Amino acid sequence: MDGERDDVLHAVSSAVLAVTRHLSVREVLQVIVRSAQRLLDARYAALGVPDDEGAFAEFVAEGISEQEWEAIGPAPRQHGLLGAMLREGVPVRLPDIRRDPRFDSWPRAHPVLKDFLGVPIRDGDRVLGIVFLSNKRTPGGFTEADQRLLTMFAAHAAIALTNARLYERSRELALVEERTRMARELHDAVTQKLFSLRLTAQAAASLVTRDPGRALGELERVERLAGEALAELRAVIVELRPAELDRHGLAETLRKHVRLLDRLHPASFSFEEGEVCALGPETEAAVLRIAQEALHNASRHAAAEAVAVRLGCEEGRLVMEVHDDGTGFDTAAVSGHGLGIASMGDRAQALGGSVRVVSEPGRGTLVRLEVPTG
Template identity: 75%
Template sequence: MGAVTTDRDEILQAVSSAVLAVTRHLSVREVLQVIVRSAQRLLDARYAALGVPDDDGSFAEFVAEGITGKQWDAIGPLPRQHGMLGAMLREAAPARLPDLRADPRFEYWPKAHPVMKDFLGVPIRDGEQVLGIIFLANKRTPGGFTQEDQDLLTLFAAHAAIALTNARLYERGRELAMLEERNRMARELHDAVTQKLFSLRLTAQAAGALLEKAPDQAAVELERVHRLAGEALAELRAVIVELRPAELDRHGLAETLRKHVRMLDRLHPSEITFECAELPPLDSAVEVAVLRVAQEALHNALRHSGAARVSVHLSFEDGRLALTVVDDGRGFDPAESRGLGLVSMRDRAESVGGIMAVGSARGEGTTVHVEVGV
């Protein structure tokens, strides 16, 4: 009896450790990876994978352990919801098989796919909703997976569902916070600058009306236009500095952007890299403008381009700071684009005396390049 209790305690401790490992991570993709690694280690399986379904008959996320990157490249695209994976999503019930290939629900593998024999799959559920399926194959211990293994994986999947739900809620909360920040910025800009620009417009109209009839008065009004324009620019710069992210004060532009790229690389399936040369001290407004352009360019690449790889590069040479964001996505025709935030990105660059160029073509990716004299 004592030995049975000890074994049970060890199993529960292993489950607890695995779940705690999951809950320490907040990004969805990182949670998925830790769930798979923990399940593989917990049940001593050679292969482990977890798929999160999308609405188009494929998988929005699919992570695996036991398969090398080279093997993945040879296997090809993410699996679709066919065969055993599709059956498990439809049936939402555990499956334990001595030989996966002998089951009538099995269809086929891609040519480069490793051979899997004994199989254990369990749905990850939130109530009636199936968040995904986790499955293991080729148990290292002879004899295949047991009923005890199935019970353990089911218990682990129930706890993992909580961690995965929390990670999704965190990401949604973060997106809402970013949206609120954008809305707040719009309100700040409106309150601080709109009145000044309205006065500028009226004064310019008055100067135009007086230009022929009273040129001396027109010159006075134009001088006022010049003064108001300077004040509006100063107000705008003050708002930009006020809205400066706290990370810039703590870490500077390079490290703030590095951390942002690292976070996005964890959250998205695309490979996102960052390179930076040594930078001199930068003006606050320049740091904010370049950071916001980089964030917008990354947002476009990850949300709209379907890119597999995105690179961000910061450099400084001959008194000029340069930002380059390149993706290998589907591209677009810049002449036909009215969205993607290109106007706001260009406005941000020009607000600090910079220039922005966008190079893209359909099927050939996109490059966003910004240069600012510092």
């Protein structure tokens, strides 16, 4: 039993550390699922968090590729065996899930599951979600000892998930306070500029016929005030952190953006996520902006058939790559401001990182971002 307890504590430590590293709730769910999959050597693992409308607010899985998920379709609803587990809140261990009377059919592209082990993740009497494993790689299926192990793991996972939610809510409250402060600053600074701009324009209009020289001076002041107001607006916009990042984290936000581009453009857009990387809120926002700039270039200028995005960690550094098979260009012939290269470089440099653009005519383009995670 001591050995089992040590295995559980080792597996759950990564989920707990994920919370302390300020990852989103969804990323904590992914860490929990991966830990459970490794702990009991299962081919498939999943975790579902129910909503109040008969579906799942969050559903993450391991062992299924992005392409397979696309073919399977929407996340399951709270019916069949999963619904029964949510209602009853007790562990379920089966030699063959397909023979259970509560089993419902799968979508055509769904992998075939056989042996099954699922346990609730509970906070007191409340079921926060269910974690389940299928197709144990070791012959013989899941054992009673496996069930004890996963139940113990789920108890620790409940703490990690609850803490992640509390942290995310506190971060959202802080974000609301920060946006309220920025709105006040925007109102005070930009409104004053725009008011001055309007008065100056009116003065210029009244002087055009009787004093063209003074009117020209007032128009120059209009131009200056407009530039200052624009600078104020840009400063505020740069500071705003996209709301999607607070709800889903960097990886899922970028995945959804790539999926949207895949639907909107004739080129094929794909997303690959490696090891989960812990980043601060400002770094996440900057990385997302750089990725969006690179994807904008690929979708508008590359004439590519395929665009691939990769996100992961390598030796303590976040690495994000956007690669397309399009027309490419001569990097030596493009100025630093071309294709937003300077903007991407400035954002990366502010984070202590770098952006490298590799391209040749006819050979596509690679944008590689590296940012320290510490």
